[in-house]
Every structure is written in C-alpha cells, then in structure tokens.
Amino acid sequence: MTVTDAPPVAVRPVTVARGYRFELVKLLSQWRNRLLIIACWLAPAVFVAAVSQQSDLPVDTLFGRWMNTTGWAGSLVLLGFAGSYALPLLTSLIAGDVFAAEDRLGTWRHLLVAVRSYRRIFVAKTLASLTVIFLLVAGLAVSGIVGGLVAVGNHSLVGLDGSLLPPGDAAGKVLLAWLCTLAPTLTLAAIGLLGSVAFGRSPMGLLLPVVVALVLGLAQLLPLPVAVRLALPSYAFIAWNGLFTGPVQLGPLVIGVGVSLAWAVVAAAAAYRLFLRRDFTNLASDGSIRRAITIGVLPLAALLAVTVAIIASAAPATGSGIEQHKVQRSVATAFAHLYRLQTAQLNRPDVTEAQLAATAACTKGDGRISQQGPGNDWRCVVSWHLPDVAATGTAIYQLDVTPDGRYVADGDGPKEVNGYFPVRTPDGDVPNPLWQFDGDVELLPTTPKG
Known part of the structure; x- marks a missing residue:
C-alpha cells in the first residue's frame, strides 16, 4: 500500500475586518475598558446635573456662570475639562496600551503566526483602539448634554460675544464643538500608538499622551507668538470657543x-x-530608543517647524495677537448684547445695538506699557447712548486676558449697571449679566469695523 503525500491545504489569510473584530473584542472584554465606558456614559450626566443645581458655580471656567440657566452650558464646561484632563488620560489607557499589552503578555509570536501580516495587525489594532476612544468621547458628549438638559432645561445660551443663542443654535454649536475636538483626540491617540510601539512594556509608552498633553497645555499658557500657538495641536482643544462669537471665528478653528x-x-x-x-x-527587545527618536520625534518636530512657517506666512500676526483695538471691539460688542439682556430682565423699553452705539476705551497698565498682550491689568471704560437721553452712559471693567485670547470682564461700577451680582426684577433677584462676563479676542488679524 502506497502512502501518498496529502495535498497542501491552502490557508486563507486573516482579513483586516476579522482582525479588527478580534482586537475590538479583546479591548471590550477588559474590565478596565468596560468601567471606562460606563463611567463616560454615566458620570458626566451626574456631574453636570449636580453642579447645575448649586448656587456656587464654577465661574472661573468658560460658560460655568450660565450652568443654572441653560442645560447647554454644562456640556461646554465638561468639554473644557475633557480637553485638558479626561481625553489625554483615556487615549493613554486605550491607544497607549494596545501594542504594549502584547509585550507584557508575550503573545506576539502567537498573533504573528495567526495573522502573518504586520500591516493587518497594525491596522486592526489601530482601528479597534480608535473605535473604543470614539465610544468614550461620544459618551462624554451625550451624557453631559443629557444631564444638563434634564437638570436645567433647553434654554437659550449666552455666547462669548454676549448675544443670546436660541436653543436650536446652541445645540448645533455644542455638537460641532464636541465634533471638532475629535481632531486633537486623534492626535493624542496616534501619539499613544507611537508610544505603545516604541516603548513596549515600559510605562512611558502608556504615559506618553498624558505627558505630551501636559507639555502642550503648559505651552498654551505662555505668551507665545500666534503662529506658534496655532501650530500646536493642543490649540484645537480651545479653538471651539470661536464658534460662540459673532462673527464666528472659523479661521483659528x-x-x-x-x-x-x-x-x-x-x-x-x-x-x-x-x-x-x-x-x-527577541522577547526582551522593546525597540531602539535611537530609532524611536529618528522615526518618531524628528518628523513631529519638522512638522511643527513647517506648520509655524506656513501659518506665519498665510495669516501674519505680530506678537500674541491680543491688540488694543481687538480688545476694545470685543468688549463693546459683548456689552451691547448683554445690556439688551439686562434691559429685558428689568422690563425696560428695548433698544438695539445700533441705538446704543457702545464703544470701549481700553488701556493696559494705565497706558504706561505696550498696549497689547495678555495680563490682568487691562481696564476698559464702556460708553453708550440711550434714545431720548442726552447724557452718555459709562461703565468700568477690569479685564484679565489670558494668552489664548479669552478674558473675564469684572464690573467696577456704576452700581446700578454692573456694580452688583444680582439685579432686582419684577420676578425677584436674578444674576446681573453685566456684572461679570466672558469674552474672546480673535488672535488672527481682523479688519476693524467702522
């Protein structure tokens, strides 16, 4: 009896789709990731609802002072917190560990034998980690919005120019703001993948997105030139502020x-x-540090240099981009809108911005230093006119302008305009919109009105 060789059996390669499903199941089966998903879909709603019911609101955060008047403000407060802290941590735990986990478990040989393609493994792991990250971001957005709407209601939102955004407009801009933060989240996720591949079992790979986000966040607090500030990927975490001004600041976004x-x-x-x-x-090899620097760090440094050059030439701006005429225009516009809001609260005859003709005269350091740049030494005197009133109204504000263009205007009299936190209305005391308000100065060059 002759024994013949069995015909070779063709083995089908593992497709990217099958690898993606396998990697996604692995990620979702980890108890840590399950807890993260549950937390992102539940905790923001509880947080926003609880804070919105407090009398002491986080007024030092953007839109924090409006959390008990509209449900849309809480989601924006959460967005600011997520960009600084939550999203860097989430991308570290997911993307920063997706490759390093195989090093810790020593399962690379089994995975390579099963898939037999470096490219398919990389694509499958990348897509799976991004899917989980997007699920976490969606949870933060949806949960924060639902918590605010349930606790406070679907009311109009006061924008950074003082205008009142109807609920429909507020909803669209809040959703767009969350959508825009997906871009810098992708950056942190890609850096997490880079760290996971480059450092292997080392904890540095897991912490790389957090470290990079911390460094970039600290850089945004410095008085950097405009081109450098906009060339940092962390600026996209705050560029959504321009959606809530009039006109919308689409350029920086x-x-x-x-x-x-x-x-x-x-x-x-x-x-x-x-x-x-x-x-x-070699199971003990975590890669070459020299190779990680030449392939990973140097291209990003070159990209930063090229981006700074392109932005500087396409949108030239000197210094910090915070200039006297921009501050004056922003303060006057916000004051005019908020004055109309106060007028409606007090049941006074309505006036238009054109009738008010509000202007602002702002100085920095009492005029003894350069009239540009951030600082808490800005002082503005706002003037306006009322129909059939000969006297010109004036109000004083002290401004604290941050390097990214955001400012807080603190009313300094007269007391009947902006001297007190509440105003007495026929329905009781309500927060005075002119007492303190947030604003935003566009950093890129603008054409002065008038």
Whole structure:
C-alpha cells in the first residue's frame, strides 16, 4: 500500500475586518475598558446635573456662570475639562496600551503566526483602539448634554460675544464643538500608538499622551507668538470657543483642526514604520530608543517647524495677537448684547445695538506699557447712548486676558449697571449679566469695523 503525500491545504489569510473584530473584542472584554465606558456614559450626566443645581458655580471656567440657566452650558464646561484632563488620560489607557499589552503578555509570536501580516495587525489594532476612544468621547458628549438638559432645561445660551443663542443654535454649536475636538483626540491617540510601539512594556509608552498633553497645555499658557500657538495641536482643544462669537471665528478653528489631523497622520505613520522594524523574535527587545527618536520625534518636530512657517506666512500676526483695538471691539460688542439682556430682565423699553452705539476705551497698565498682550491689568471704560437721553452712559471693567485670547470682564461700577451680582426684577433677584462676563479676542488679524 502506497502512502501518498496529502495535498497542501491552502490557508486563507486573516482579513483586516476579522482582525479588527478580534482586537475590538479583546479591548471590550477588559474590565478596565468596560468601567471606562460606563463611567463616560454615566458620570458626566451626574456631574453636570449636580453642579447645575448649586448656587456656587464654577465661574472661573468658560460658560460655568450660565450652568443654572441653560442645560447647554454644562456640556461646554465638561468639554473644557475633557480637553485638558479626561481625553489625554483615556487615549493613554486605550491607544497607549494596545501594542504594549502584547509585550507584557508575550503573545506576539502567537498573533504573528495567526495573522502573518504586520500591516493587518497594525491596522486592526489601530482601528479597534480608535473605535473604543470614539465610544468614550461620544459618551462624554451625550451624557453631559443629557444631564444638563434634564437638570436645567433647553434654554437659550449666552455666547462669548454676549448675544443670546436660541436653543436650536446652541445645540448645533455644542455638537460641532464636541465634533471638532475629535481632531486633537486623534492626535493624542496616534501619539499613544507611537508610544505603545516604541516603548513596549515600559510605562512611558502608556504615559506618553498624558505627558505630551501636559507639555502642550503648559505651552498654551505662555505668551507665545500666534503662529506658534496655532501650530500646536493642543490649540484645537480651545479653538471651539470661536464658534460662540459673532462673527464666528472659523479661521483659528480650521487651522487648529487641520494641524491636529496633520500631527495624527505623521504620528501614526511613525508608529507604523517602527512597528514594521520591531524584532519580535527577541522577547526582551522593546525597540531602539535611537530609532524611536529618528522615526518618531524628528518628523513631529519638522512638522511643527513647517506648520509655524506656513501659518506665519498665510495669516501674519505680530506678537500674541491680543491688540488694543481687538480688545476694545470685543468688549463693546459683548456689552451691547448683554445690556439688551439686562434691559429685558428689568422690563425696560428695548433698544438695539445700533441705538446704543457702545464703544470701549481700553488701556493696559494705565497706558504706561505696550498696549497689547495678555495680563490682568487691562481696564476698559464702556460708553453708550440711550434714545431720548442726552447724557452718555459709562461703565468700568477690569479685564484679565489670558494668552489664548479669552478674558473675564469684572464690573467696577456704576452700581446700578454692573456694580452688583444680582439685579432686582419684577420676578425677584436674578444674576446681573453685566456684572461679570466672558469674552474672546480673535488672535488672527481682523479688519476693524467702522
């Protein structure tokens, strides 16, 4: 009896779709990731609802002073917190661990034998981690919005120019703001992938998105030139502020989103190149630090330099971008809108912005220093006119302007206009919109009105 060789059996390659499903199931089966998903979908609603019912609101945060008047403000407060703290941490725990987990468990050989394609493994792990991250971000957004609407209601929102946004407009801008933060989140996720591939079992790979976010966040607090500030991917986490001004500041927002996407592409490409060059036959090897610097760090540094040059030439701006005429225009516009809001609260005859003709005269450091740049030494005197009233109304504000263009205007009299927190209305005391208000100065060059 002759024994013949069995015909070779063709083995089908594992497709990206099958690898993606496998990696997604692995991520979702981890108890840590399950807890993160539950927390992101439940905790923000509880937080926003609880804070909105307090009398002591987080007025030092953007839109915090309006949390007990509209449900949309709480979601924006949460968005500011998420961009600084929550999203860097979430991307670290998901993207920063997706490759390093295989190093810790020593399962690379099994995975490579099963899939037999470095490219498919990288794509599957990347898509799976991004899916989980998007699920977490969606949870933060939906939960924060629902918590605010249930606790306070679907009311109009006061924008950063003092105008009153109807609920429909507020809803659209809040959703767009959350959508725009996906771009810098992608950047942190790509940096997490890069760290996970480059550092292997080392905790540094897991912490890299948090460290990078911390460094970039600290950079945004410095008085950097406008081109450098907009060239950092972290600016997209605050560029959504321009959606709530009039006119909408689309320039910085588009630049911030574009820069973030460029960083995400370069960081992901660097992670892919490093992954292809990993030595998986040596279980003790976590990769080469020199290779990580040349392939990972240098391209990002080059991208930053190129981006700064492009922004500086396409949208030239000197210094910090915070200039006297911009501050004056922003304060006058916000005051005029908020004055009309106060007028409606007091049941006085309505006036238009054109009738008020509000202007602001602002000085920094009592005029003894350069009239530009951030600082808490800005002082503005706002003047306006009322129909059939000969006297000109004036009000004083002390401004604290941050390097990113955001400011808080603190009323300093007269007391009947902005000297007290509440105003007495026929329905009782309500917060005085002119007592303190938030504003935003556009950093890019603008054409002065008038």
